[in-house]
Amino acid sequence: xxxxIAIDGPSGAGKSxxxxxxxxxxGFDYLDTGALYRAIGLHLVRSGVDEDATDERVAAAxxxxxxxxxxxxxxxxxxxxxxxxxxxxxxxxxxxxxxxxPVREFLLDIQRDAALKSDLVAEGRDMTTxxxxxxxxxxxxxxxxxxxxxxxxxxxxAKGFAVDEDRIRQxxxxxxxxxxxxxxxxxxxxxxxxxxxxxxxxxxxxxxxxLDIIRGRS
Ligand code: DC
Numbered sequence: 147x148x149x150x151i152a153i154d155g156p157s158g159a160g161k162s163x164x165x166x167x168x169x170x171x172x173g174f175d176y177l178d179t180g181a182l183y184r185a186i187g188l189h190l191v192r193s194g195v196d197e198d199a200t201d202e203r204v205a206a207a208x209x210x211x212x213x214x215x216x217x218x219x220x221x222x223x224x225x226x227x228x229x230x231x232x233x234x235x236x237x238x239x240x241x242x243x244x245x246x247x248p249v250r251e252f253l254l255d256i257q258r259d260a261a262l263k264s265d266l267v268a269e270g271r272d273m274t275t276x277x278x279x280x281x282x283x284x285x286x287x288x289x290x291x292x293x294x295x296x297x298x299x300x301x302x303x304a305k306g307f308a309v310d311e312d313r314i315r316q317x318x319x320x321x322x323x324x325x326x327x328x329x330x331x332x333x334x335x336x337x338x339x340x341x342x343x344x345x346x347x348x349x350x351x352x353x354x355x356x357l358d359i360i361r362g363r364s
Contacts, residue, residue: 147258149174149265151360152273152281156322156333157237158294159287160344160352165269166218167353168360172267177260179270179277180240181220182253184231185213187239189222190249197242205248213256232305234317241321244271245328272331274339283360284339287352291318293345 151168155161162178169176186208193207214221219228230236243249257277260266268277274284289297295315302309326333335341340359344352 147261147280148263150261150273150278150281151267151283151285152278152339153267153269153285153287153356154271154274154333154336154339155269155287156294156325157318158298159289160297160349161269161287163349164287164344164352164356165267167349168356169267171353171357172265172360174265174267175260175263176218177215177257177266177268178218178220179253179257179268179273181215181228181231182213182256183244183249183270184236184240185220185222185227186211186249186253187243188227188231188236189213190243191239195243201246201248204243204246208248208252211252213253215260234302234307234309234314237321238317241324245324245330247330250330271325271333274336275334276331279336283363284336285356285359286335286339286341287356288341288343289345291315291322294318 151174153161153165166176189211190204190207195204195207212223219226220231221227254277257268260268261278274281274286292315295311295318298318299309299311299314342352342355
């Protein structure tokens with residue numbers, strides 16, 4: 147296993163932006179594990195699996211699934227689904243199905259294998275607690291629900307989706323609740339993770355804080 151920088155935090159805290167920038171700055175690979183969960187959510191929906199399906203049904207549908215994250219793109223069964231997984235609906239299914247044990251088991255080795263071939267910046271909900279508990283740097287990146295809703299609204303508007311900020315804020319709160327109260331691998335701040343609150347910070351400032359932490363430890 148190579149060196150891993152693990153970053154966790156809730157939806158919209160800015161993890162992808164900062165993780166990608168750290169990877170570029172340090173020459174590490176970048177792994178967006180939310181993209182893997184989104185692709186698996188898409189696979190399950192396409193396979194006709196509904197939210198109330200049994201674990202056996204979920205596991206059976208996962209059997210033939212192939213998911214890969216390469217150079218910033220996510221591939222499901224050989225097809226690039228990087229755009230398709232970014233809809234609010236795909237985010238909902240990712241959150242719902244990511245609470246299921248067979249889904250987490252399915253993705254565990256895929257995520258760990260990414261750190262076998264190169265140094266890695268991995269971001270998600272359980273990087274610091276479950277997937278890479280021995281990561282040499284652990285960061286918990288957070289921001290207020292209001293600010294995260296504002297950012298997500300602007301992001302979706304820029305992509306051409308008709309969105310309402312109140313609704314997005316409500317969805318973010320529901321997503322936070324589901325991701326942090328589920329029985330398996332809930333989102334939580336690891337005891338040894340350094341906390342960065344990105345509320346009111348620009349991207350450059352968050353990156354500078356993260357790089358200061360990393361350089362202080364290296
Ligand atoms: O980071 P994101 O919004 O793309 O993640 C989508 C969903 O995937 C999120 O609501 C929870 C789930 N997820 C997870 O459970 N564990 C991870 N390591 C990453 C994402």
